[in-house]
Amino acid sequence: MRYLPHTENDRRQMLAAIGVPSVDALFADVPEAARLKDVVAGLSNTMTELEVEREMAAMAGKNRPAGSMASFVGCGAYRHHVPASVDYIIQRGEFLTSYTPYQPEIAQGTLQYLFEFQTQVALLTGMEVANASMYDAATACVEAVMMANRVTRRGKAILSGALHPHYRETVETHGRFSGFAVDALAPSPEGLKGLAEKIDATTSCVVVQYPNVFGRLEDFSALAAACQKAGALLICAVPEIVSMGAVTPPGEMGADIVVGEGQSIGNGLNFGGPYVGLFAAKEKYVRQMPGRLCGETVDAEGRRGWVLTLSTREQHIRREKATSNICTNSGLCALAFTVHLSLLGERGLKELAALNHAHAALLAEKLGKVKGVSLMTDAFFNEFAIRLPKDAAGVVDALVDKGVLAGVPGGRLWPGNADMANVLIVAATETNTTADMDRFAAALAEVI
16 A cells, blocks of 8 residues: 555564564553544445545534534533634744744744733733743643742642643643652532641642632632741642633732633634643743743844744753743744734723623522522622532533533533532623523423
8 A cells, every 4th residue: 555655574674673563552552442443433444435425424514513502511612602703813834834933032913912822821810921822721731830849949839729721631641650649638619618727848839729619709818928937839720711800810819830721712622722821930930930931122233123032841851951841832823813803902801801791690599590400609700600410421411402501511521420410500791692691591391
């Protein structure tokens, strides 16, 4: 076959050189249940390219995109309106084809928008310094924990029970292979409960979420003081960055490091990615920050310019000296974020945030009137949790048939946790109409 040029003898020699008996042995770390045993259902080895395209298109057609019906799905990925001008600007050739600045000072345009991005993130989070972005919020969260370990020279992270399970699992995975301890509390809408009592001399950081995974807004100022007294850092994760247009920023409540997800501004849902991770911190910790940081300067003729001030990636520094192994700054997604936020401006962001909260408050009121439904979140931005009288996953499936993407069931986030099985986490943004909410409430009443 022209696409598979290696002979059986070639393969035997390559396998012998790397010391494994077969190609299958290369996949030993992939669980047996996750391995494909046969060709994809519906396909065969004798189909033409056109037939394969038709079959794959039919499979893709089974997906229900968020824009195809009334969507109330959130939990770290939110449906917001992105102005057409954002896509128009980022698809200009000079932006779309440029990548990370390997010869940074030549790429003045790239450095400038990354500098503007950093400024926006620092202002939003209330922090002193921000980097030029990360992969996503989950990996930014674990980078923050590892940074706290370096700063404090300790090795235990305490995670709130209201931290997104995906963030928690990412931290736990890195902890298992990097050798630091993780103490994760059981899931609870009261995300700050029990955290201060857990802090001891081995604690490097405490990680909270704001708003938390149940949508609840909590004042963590007292926890920040407790961390400071014990010599630990407080890390705050912000999954819905639009909330910063309406609530007190984490920096004003004493957070040492703030991480977040920037998808809500400038970036569509995109079936799960690519997204853009946000990372900000107090300036005294700047040399322990992961990723890269762009700075402003003047050239030999006194003209304003930009430079790559700090770069911690392993491609620039010997691996044992590198602060982080992050290999990109999600540049195009960061640019989309910057363009959208620039178009909104401070006033526009506040108006957008107010609209999101108003829609969520109206939805909570409507769903709260449905018999058997109880509201679990008493203070929220645009997302809240409700408890249903039956399994939430089954309710979500039934509501899809009625044209409503109802939210994220607790059983999906915390599989095996019986107390979370009837929990449904619901988000409302500016994209939801009153008619959408009425349809949701009516369908929910019918299903339960």
